[in-house]
Amino acid sequence: MxxxxxxxxxxxxxxxxxxxxxxxxxxxxxxQTAGSYVDDTALTTRVKAKFAADPIVSAMSISVETLKGTVQLAGFAKSSEERAVAEKLARETSGVVAVRNDIAVRP
CATH class of the missing domain: 1.20.5 (Single alpha-helices involved in coiled-coils or other helix-helix interfaces)
Structure with missing residues (x-):
């Protein structure tokens, strides 16, 4: 025993x-690991900065969230051009793996 x-x-x-x-x-x-969370936060910040610097995209009307390098865009755009430019800017951001564009165009 x-x-x-x-x-x-x-x-x-x-x-x-x-x-x-x-x-x-x-x-x-x-x-998500701590390192990947920090990377995703940095990607979100870079995409938002591009939106803020762009004359077509309203950074205040479009939200950006990132998970494992996939950026999800949501919110409202004034036109289909603004929606397309937002997606293009996100895709061109270094480190972005994929983009989900859920932006709705206001009629």
Missing amino acids: LNKSALTLALASALIATVGVTSGCAVARDQ
């Missing part, structure tokens, strides 16, 4: 092993 300290040590080892295995699975299950 195990003594009390051996049993405690065995339980602690099992707990550490369980935590190690489950925390390793977190990233494998498509959760």
Whole structure:
């Protein structure tokens, strides 16, 4: 029969092993790492800066979100030209993997 300290040590080892295995699975299950979050934040900032500098695109009317290099644009554009320019600017931003353009054109 195990003594009390051996049993405690065995339980602690099992707990550490369980935590190690489950925390390793977190990233494998498509959760974002800290590094990829920082990269996505930088991409979002660069796209928004391009919008702010462009005379056609209203940076205040279009939201930008990034996940794993995919930029999602949403909001309202005054014209189909503004919608297209916003998508073009996002696609041309270094580091952008893909763009989802969910911008609606106001009638």
